[in-house]
Amino acid sequence: MTIRSNPALDSLFLNGSLISQSTYHQAMNAALQVISERYANLERPFSGIKVEELTDRMAGLNVCPEAGRDLETSLAEVGRLIAAHSVAVHHPACAAHLHCPPLIASLAAEAVISAMNQSMDSWDQSPAATLLETQMIEWLCDLFQYSGQAEGVFTSGGTQSNLMGLLLARNHFVATRLDWDIQQHGLPPQMKDLRILCSADAHFTVQQSASLLGLGRNAVVPIKTDAAHRMSVDDLDRQLTRLQEQDLLPFALVGTAGTTDFGSIDPLPQLAERAAEQDMWFHVDAAYGGALALSQHHRHRLAGIQQADSISVDFHKLFYQPISCGAFLVKEGARFEAIRLNADYLNPEEDEEEGTPNLVGKSIQTTRRFDALKLFLSLQHLGRARFAQMIEGTLQTATEAARLIAADPQLEAINPSPELNAVVFRYRPQSPHENLSYEAWRDQLNQDIRQILLSEGKAVVARTKVEGASSLKLTLLNPRTTLDDVQAILEEVKQTGKRLEQTKGEGVQHVRYVGTASHYAELS
Structure with a gap:
């Protein structure tokens, strides 16, 4: 024809x-x-x-x-x-968020992905792509030491993956413990009693997911953290006892492998034990720290992740992929039945009977990009060893940066021993303010320092609050960022702080950037 x-x-x-x-x-x-x-x-x-x-x-x-x-x-x-x-994500002084420079191999893949425009919902829209994504998911399951029953799907990132984890957890609990089919009948009468437990430093998408799932943000029970911002198992036990006494229903426990501010990793083995004892779904948000699985030197920090019922992992962070790219993994692939639906025009039941793979049954998206290709090409180009070397290098840079900060009397290290590559710190006021307390003056200085560095184009530094106090953060994802680059940023922080102190925060001189990341000149 x-x-x-x-x-x-x-x-x-x-x-x-x-x-x-x-x-x-x-x-x-x-x-x-x-x-x-x-x-x-x-x-x-x-x-x-x-x-x-x-x-x-x-x-x-x-x-x-x-x-x-x-x-x-x-x-x-x-x-x-x-x-x-x-924002120049490739620049050494761009160090605010979990916002990585993308690998050239992945940029080449993006061109191929956009030109082919495969839709990952059905086999007849993405035949070869469907098989490659399936292979990539199998590799990821093996990377996190999941058994042969595990399955997964590529997602837009941690937000979607966390939502899917709690969605499957909710539906599984309601079906097995309350004998209720949410897909068919909607939310059960006991919905107001369901509870999710997570670290007080867990990602905000846990609360967001609870809201979207009809549970409400109040269904999330925050667990206190220790000095290293990891979930306190003692407080977890106390909260579980309290929930039992109140006849509430804890159905999901979320462990974090890499908190946004500190990169802290919760004690996953102990959390897995508590989840098993209480018959809770154990979800691990490894959107940030999951890349440690590539490193022979650091993968032990993820011990216990293989016991999770589900895992979130992002590739647009420490896997250096263009936004957006993530994956959601489930230890028991049959759990996807809780969201699977069949449409005659897309994934008819006959296809499943014949063994035709239609990935839409594992996703809350219908049309999806072929994002697995860019991770595949990156792994092919670099190999595991070089990937691991890059990740390890950023962790080393963060460790050395924290030491620099801790040794500097003008700065205060909030996490002097970073677990990943996020370094939180503050500028210390060198002189008092006649109208402000030390804490208020320190907060104002740190807020203004960050804004001035951004407005003058010198550095993109993150802001956060630790126990209510304004703080600065360097997120050192970029493998090209050196300790000299970090020193240049810290020097700008200190110089800007000094100028603010001289004017009591009322005005500063304009600073113009004139060279490399470590070469600045100040003009009046």
Whole structure:
């Protein structure tokens, strides 16, 4: 059978015609030029442009012109307005969030993914892609020492994975303990009594998931943490006793392998024991710390994770993948039945009977990108050993950075022995403020230091609060960031703090960045 396409549209869609492929090459080359000139070559982690100014510049954009225009012209405008004023995640002084520089191999994969545009919900939309994702999930299950009954699915990241973990936990508990089918009948009368336990430092998506699942945020019972910000098993026991006395129903225990602020890893073996004793679903949020499984030197920190009923792991953090890319793993693949539905047009029951794999039954998404390909190409290109070496290097840099901070009288180390690569600290006021207490003055200084460094484009540093006190944080994900780069950032923190103290926080001199990450000049 011969099918004729409309040649008038060949220059708009990728296909086998010469004009299509020529146009595609030109477009990709133009995009590469914009990225190279306007983004990859950025000398600062951020331009420092104010919200108002950038808003004004972009206000004139005609989002949908009546007639189209030259693609190169539009790309050039994207370069000027967007790329030039984006956060440079590859810059050593971009160290605020769990926001990684992506590997070149994964960027190449993104081009392939977008061109093929496979949809990961059904076999007939993604045949080879379905099999590769399945193989990648099998590899991940093996990496976390899951048995042959385990299954999983790629997700948009930890938020979706945590939601899926608690969704399956809720449905499993209600079905097995309350003899109730949520899919068929909705929420049971006992819903108000269900409880989720997690560390007080667990990711906010535990509460968000509880809200989305109809439990409410009050269903989450926060457990106190120890001095290293890990869940206290003693307080967990106290809370479990209290819940039992109140006839409440703890159905899920969430352990964290890498808290957002401190990178702390909860005592997973003890949590697994408590979960088994209380017949609770044990979910481990390893979105941050899961990458330690690649390292022979550090994987022991994840001991006990193989006992989890489900695991969240992100690849757009320490696996250096472009956003978004994560996975959700379940120790017993049959648990996915709690969310599986069949649609005649998509994944009919006959397909399952014939063994045709349709991944939509394991996801709360329908249309999904072929994100497994970028992780696959990255693993192929680097290999496990080099991946592990990069991760280990960032942990070492964080350890050395914490030592620098602890030894500096102008700074205060909040976690002098970081478990991963997040380093929390404060600037110490060197002189008092006549109208503020020491604590209030310290809080103001640290808040202003962070904002000034961002507005001057010198460094992108995170802010957080520890026991109510404003603090700064370096998240040292970037393997290219050296201790010299960290020293340069800390020096800027101190110099900015000094200037603020001299003006009592009322005004500072403008600082212009003039060179590499360790070369700054101050202008009055």
